[in-house]
Amino acid sequence: GESVGLHLPTLSVQEGDNSIINCAYSNSASDYFIWYKQESGKGPQFIIDIRSNMDKRQGQRVTVLLNKTVKHLSLQIAATQPGDSAVYFCAENRGAGNKLTFGGGTRVLVKP
């Protein structure tokens, strides 16, 4: 596959453990946040989103937490599986219109 993010921070996690991926955002006016997963050779895929009027949102095995005070977003993956190995990106919508700004990404490696 292509070299997506040769210099990305990497999180190594044992299969079955929980993963936490962090993201700091810069714009206090951002009103919408998304986490994407990108597997090798594929485009980013939507995982979960959260609006700025919420602190927490849960999906299937994933939870997103938003701390607006410190402008911090996290993605928690429960019972991490080999199929969760990928690069994860946070993105924010900075105000009027719909233009997402993406973070640099975190690579997650799941060890068997």
Next chain:
Amino acid sequence: DADVTQTPRNRITKTGKRIMLECSQTKGHDRMYWYRQDPGLGLRLIYYSFDVKDINKGEISDGYSVSRQAQAKFSLSLESAIPNQTALYFCATSSRANYGYTFGSGTRLTVV
């Protein structure tokens, strides 16, 4: 068939050549985007279009142009390709009702 289709998937071109990357979608979305992905830099917005008559520059539009031929088609052109335009290029779509993007599978462009 994929909801968002990009062609070609891979392309090698010479410096100074004109090249067009194409994107078509079957989502019925009115908004389309072109992003560029470089290792360690996440995705950066090149151009976006909120409808057929609306074209806007993103953060890195220099050296690129776009054409929104129809609601379902949005093409990206490099008028005179240069080596630092070597990257992965992604097309994405979204709707007014949902800010989450749907991405294509990407085009790997190499300029030699």
